[in-house]
Amino acid sequence: MTTKRILVAYGSKQGGTAGIADEIGSALREDGYETAVLPARDVRDVSGYEAVVVGGSVYAGRWHRDASRFVRLHAEGLSDRPIWMFSSGPVDGSAEQHDLPPVRGLARHMERLQAREHITFGDSITASTPGWIARYLVRHAAAGDFHSPEQIQGWAHHISAELADRP
Ligand SMILES: Cc1cc2nc3c(=O)[nH]c(=O)nc-3n(C[C@H](O)[C@H](O)[C@H](O)COP(=O)(O)O)c2cc1C
Structure with missing residues (x-):
């Protein structure tokens, strides 16, 4: 059996979402998947991947532009493969306490691409955050x-389990 390849693409302004994408990538690798973690704007082609995870930070109620652009640009390839989406945003405990729905633009992308699932992760802004x-x-x-990290890794392992069930 060949190893399934997964792409984790992200749009990030201050690096928080890039870090989350890396954590997802590491958890998927632990589960035996070959995983590429890339800035969404650097992805040229999704045809080499069996599944895609795409995430972006939310600023003023909008999903990161690179992530939105990625899903528009690769809509055809993405609609042929399973896709999971995430947002990173609230700098409070809300994302851990309950399921935060995708922002409006992202909800439309999800519907168009028949995305499997969406999750929102909380972020960290501390004295060491630039800007x-x-x-x-x-x-x-x-x-x-x-x-x-527990919520992020848990979600990644859940994706692995779903992929393992696919032929
Ligand atoms: C000016 C500004 C606006 C923001 N607006 C939102 C928002 O509308 N919704 C939200 O959940 N988080 C909001 N955030 C929090 C960011 O989404 C959060 O810090 C994000 O995880 C940063 O990701 P990045 O480091 O990948 O850019 C905002 C942050 C800033 C600085």
């Missing part, structure tokens, strides 16, 4: 670390 907005949020006590 003035992060500094502002830290100063005004609106920041915090809500990144959950």
Whole structure:
């Protein structure tokens, strides 16, 4: 049996979503899948992959532009393979407490591509996050670390289990 190849593509501004994509990639590799983790804007072709996971950060209620562009550009190839989607966003505990639905634009992509599932992960904005907005949020006590490796790894292992059930 040949190993299934999985692509994890992401759109990230400050690196948080890139980190989540790496964690998903590591968990999928642990489960025996050959996995490429790439910035969504660098992907030229999805035909070499059996499944795709794509994620983006949410800014002002919009999914990251690179992630949206990726799903539009590769719509044909993506609709032929199983696809999972994620968002990274809230800098509070809400994503761990309940299921946060995709933002409107992303929900439309999911419907068009018949995506399998979506999940939202919390993010971390701390004193070491670059940028003035992060500094502002830290100063005004609106920041915090809500990144959950357990939730991310759990979701990746769940994708592995679903793929294992496919012929
Ligand atoms: C200006 C600004 C606007 C944001 N808007 C949202 C938002 O509308 N919804 C949300 O869930 N998170 C929002 N966030 C939090 C970011 O989505 C979160 O920090 C994200 O995980 C950053 O990912 P990145 O490091 O990959 O860019 C916002 C953050 C900033 C700085």
